[in-house]
Amino acid sequence: MADPLRIDRYDDRVVATLDRPAVRNAIDQATIDALHALCAELEETPRTLILTGAGGVFASGADIAQLRERRAADARAGINTHAFRRVRELPMPVIAAIDGYALGGGAELAYAADIRIATSSIQIGNPETGLGILAAAGATWRLPQIVGEARAAELLLTGRILGAEEALEWGLVSAVHPADELLAAAGAIADRIAANDPLATRSTKRALLAPPDAHPRIELELQAELFESPEKVRRMTAFLERRKKK
Known part of the structure; x- marks a missing residue:
């Protein structure tokens, strides 16, 4: 079949x-x-x-x-x-x-x-x-x-x-x-x-799926995790370097 x-x-x-x-x-x-x-x-x-x-x-x-x-x-x-x-x-x-x-x-x-x-x-x-x-x-x-x-x-x-x-x-x-x-x-x-950071994408989806009473606590916890991510530092550094070149 x-x-x-x-x-x-x-x-x-x-x-x-x-x-x-x-x-x-x-x-x-x-x-x-x-x-x-x-x-x-x-x-x-x-x-x-x-x-x-x-x-x-x-x-x-x-x-x-x-x-x-x-x-x-x-x-x-x-x-x-x-x-x-x-x-x-x-x-x-x-x-x-x-x-x-x-x-x-x-x-x-x-x-x-x-x-x-x-x-x-x-x-x-x-x-x-x-x-x-x-x-x-x-x-x-x-x-x-x-x-x-x-x-x-x-x-x-x-x-x-x-x-x-x-x-x-x-x-x-x-x-x-x-x-x-x-x-x-x-x-x-x-x-x-x-093209985006997979962890940030997954975190955004988790926040979107969360029940109303979970906000804003869930965003703050997810953001705290992302703020410690090496990928956040890498992407923001690349952004700032591109802006300097303009």
């Missing part, structure tokens, strides 16, 4: 492509297992992750054939929830490069990313209530963080699907690119991340 997640590894990043074209990259148990394995790798050796989908689709949702057979115990197990939260909590940034459908669980996987970019053909949203369930793999807490409570409530309670213009206007994605430039655009973001 083909791997549902095609992975390309580089020194400073990993590109993971959802690859189940026959079912529009629907997220099944094998995909979840592959995401857990990838997260374990990136927790051990942190690198930026670019998530995308094959065949002009990000992910059309959870695999409905599997979802239909799940019962209360499966819901409480949080099969997709734990995998997506693990993606969200990776040490280095996660970029979702979204083409075409990102629906239901596919949308929730995209919400787990730190940065989302898309093509003009994006169709993103959560139609779960129309299937007799709720969006329980992150949308009810992550979407309000991204677009605000009022807009999140409208999307989740109506099941409305957003196209590129509204997704950009609402801040659900930060940029829209032609389909043939999407991965290059994601790569350019990864390049900018790679």
Whole structure:
């Protein structure tokens, strides 16, 4: 059986492509297992992750054939929830490069990313209530963080699907690119991340993920660590020397 997640590894990043074209990259148990394995790798050796989908689709949702057979115990197990939260909590940034459908669980996987970019053909949203369930793999807490409570409530309670213009206007994605430039655009973001100090990047992400009551204490502790870093001294010295030469 083909791997549902095609992975390309580089020194400073990993590109993971959802690859189940026959079912529009629907997220099944094998995909979840592959995401857990990838997260374990990136927790051990942190690198930026670019998530995308094959065949002009990000992910059309959870695999409905599997979802239909799940019962209360499966819901409480949080099969997709734990995998997506693990993606969200990776040490280095996660970029979702979204083409075409990102629906239901596919949308929730995209919400787990730190940065989302898309093509003009994006169709993103959560139609779960129309299937007799709720969006329980992150949308009810992550979407309000991204677009605000009022807009999140409208999307989740109506099941409305957003196209590129509204997704950009609402801040659900930060940029829209032609389909043939999407991965290059994601790569350019990864390049900018790679040019920065990895420890400072990881610290910034930790601060971004921290709960409200952790601020400003967490920033001060993380900054204290960075102030003692030789890389901080090296980078600031190089900056001052460049400025002298101007």
